[in-house]
Amino acid sequence: MSSSPPASATSTGKSNIEMEGMSNSLPASGTSTGKRLEGKVAIITGGASGMGAYTAKLFVCHGAKVIVADVQDDLGASLCNDIASENISYVHCDVSSETDVRNLVDIAISKYGKLDIMYSNAGIGGQFNVASIIDAKR
Numbered sequence: 001m002s003s004s005p006p007a008s009a010t011s012t013g014k015s016n017i018e019m020e021g022m023s024n025s026l027p028a029s030g031t032s033t034g035k036r037l038e039g040k041v042a043i044i045t046g047g048a049s050g051m052g053a054y055t056a057k058l059f060v061c062h063g064a065k066v067i068v069a070d071v072q073d074d075l076g077a078s079l080c081n082d083i084a085s086e087n088i089s090y091v092h093c094d095v096s097s098e099t100d101v102r103n104l105v106d107i108a109i110s111k112y113g114k115l116d117i118m119y120s121n122a123g124i125g126g127q128f129n130v131a132s133i134i135d136a137k138r
């Protein structure tokens with residue numbers, strides 16, 4: 001992985017993912033270190049920014065079909081535009097809503113016929129007196 005920062009969405013709300021930031025680690029297909037997720041279908045919650053966005057970029061580079069799920073719709077759309085691959089798409093999903101999560105998984109199954117990877121990354125940083133994101137108040 002490149003030593004450069006993930007160029008992810010920042011607190012300014014701007015997505016500035018740069019594919020070239022990963023150029024040193026782009027997988028070379030056909031080698032033992034090539035595309036390690038070819039044909040895999042992945043959902044990444046909280047994927048519109050930060051580590052989730054970086055992971056989405058990495059997964060696409062490795063050949064995965066990625067559905068980014070988040071509540072920041074503009075940022076999610078911007079990320080997909082920046083990555084500019086048919087293998088990434090965005091779905092609005094609040095992970096504290098069972099209905100949203102069910103809809104998200106249904107979309108993955110109907111679009112790709114399977115789901116291989118569920119990266120439950122969505123979360124809120126900082127100190128909170130809540131046991132889980134489900135209990136977090138907006």
Ligand SMILES: NC(=O)c1ccc[n+]([C@@H]2O[C@H](COP(=O)([O-])OP(=O)(O)OC[C@H]3O[C@@H](n4cnc5c(N)ncnc54)[C@H](O)[C@@H]3O)[C@@H](O)[C@H]2O)c1
Nearest residue numbers: 046048049050051070071093094095096121122123124125
């Ligand atoms: N960055 C760190 O040092 C660190 C340390 C420990 C744990 N974590 C955890 O790792 C995960 C990613 O961290 P990050 O630094 O990339 O954070 P981030 O704030 O950049 O990204 C978190 C994403 O989760 C999304 N999100 C928040 N609530 C959501 C919800 N209810 N439904 C769907 N999406 C939701 C946000 O919109 C955001 O895009 C978080 O769960 C965070 O708590 C991060």
